[in-house]
Amino acid sequence: MSATTEDARTLAPRPSGGITQSVKDSLVIARRNLIRMSRIPEMVIFGLVQPIMFVVLFTYVFGGSIRVGGSISPQDYREFLMAGIFAQTVTFATAGAGAGIADDMHKGLIDRFRSLPMARGAVLTGRTLADLVQTTLTLIVLAGVALIVGWRVHENIGKVLLGFLLLLLLGYAFSWIGALIGLTVRTPEAATSGGLIWLFPLTFISNAFVDANQMPTFLRHIAEWNPFSATVQACRELFGNLPPGFVTPDAWPMRHPILASVLWSVIILVVFRTLAVRKYRSAAA
Template sequence: MTTISTTTGPAAPRPRGGVVQSVRDSLVVAKRNLIRMLRIPEVVIFGLIQPVMFVVLFSYVFGGSISVGGDTSPAAYREFLMAGIFAQTVTFATAGAGAGIADDMHKGLIDRFRSLPMARGAVLTGRTLADLVQTTLTVVVLAVVALIVGWRTHTSLGEVLAGFALLLLLGYAFSWIGALIGLSVRTPEAATSGGLIWLFPLTFISNAFVPSDNMPTFLRHIAEWNPFSATVQAARELFGNLPPGYPVPDAWPMQHPVAASVMWSVVIVLVFRTLAVRKYRSATV
């Protein structure tokens, strides 16, 4: 009698299930990315320079030239401006998130992660959490610079912290858009360009730098329903930076900016996290 034996290779590691394990895997990946950032400090430093330049330039170049609620003083515009600068800073981190993931893809690191028994979404979640930590550091430095140039808040500490929380939530939501872009292109350079090209119209067709009531009608409607505008408006209210007599548009997101900001951010996270994880699975098979 002849015995036929079949030899099979080692089975590919299967990801461990469970929410707790997924959280642990995500934190491990986040730690890896934070250590990487610390070893390349110039990335963090250059990330701080741009928003600081925006604060100084906008404050002293446009301050006094734009009327905010009938007030043309530099101090009024400075307080009006800062929520927009904060929001622009957290959303522009999208390009960095996309470039980092594209770089990992280009070097084959993502394929190595796939060979490990870890949750499939942990790689992207860990990356976005690390980017959130870096963004938080940038916002802290930016707030200090804003205080130096004359920005002030006029509400309680809890409301101010809530305003920053909404800004960081928006930044985290947009980092998932960056993750999807990073998985969809071939090089980090393309991810950087793709991560910025759509952000400029999004941030400038908004209430971030000028009141939307002076825009043409069709642009005004876009600005009022822009998720970026909702977060800026919410931050201004929570910081107490809306001057007396400032005309609040009738659009629902402008009348209820806190609720609109949370809603937009949660929807963006749910939609783009789903798309990014799906793309991650198919792009690296």
């Protein structure tokens, strides 16, 4: 072995390895993505427009004609609705995560990251953490809009914060689905389409906007076991937003929505993080 080769190996940066290195690398990538988002504020603005439109449309257009439980009160529906809007907002961030990773792949940025001595999963973890920060900001603004249109909570601050933590956990878990989609498709446009097309049936065949008890039997069973529905039901209980006369379905996730929400989110997170990191490694090989 030549002296030149030995010197190159000595000077080449090496990762320290382990969890500590992975955390450091992930935070560096997250910071890079947050700086990028701050320089493109329209990304955040456009991410807010859609949920605000849903709040206004469902509150003022459909609010007086949709029955939930034994109530037809627009105020009761307004409070019933907001947990569904919050959950839809955090899951729709999936498309943004997928498009961002697909864009980095398309521009060759991911290839540059692969050449660096960093943990393999750090690129994806950093991206999803940055998306989590953006989702948190979006939820804060959306909660303010909800309060303006009449949404109220009727439980203590601890339960309310737990509800928002469940929402963020669900959103973070779904961002890994977006990461896998972004690594699989060839263009950001395909990642956006692929990230949204399956979310519409997931969110609408649920208890987000209507009382699942009023659905046809086969749709009701799907809605009751939908991971999305578990988080929505948990948030309604934690926010105190279940309307008078509401009958809780007999399905286990609806009877134990907080536990079901955590279990569903953790399962989705573990499965899709594993698949996404494996996809990243195989593409790097």
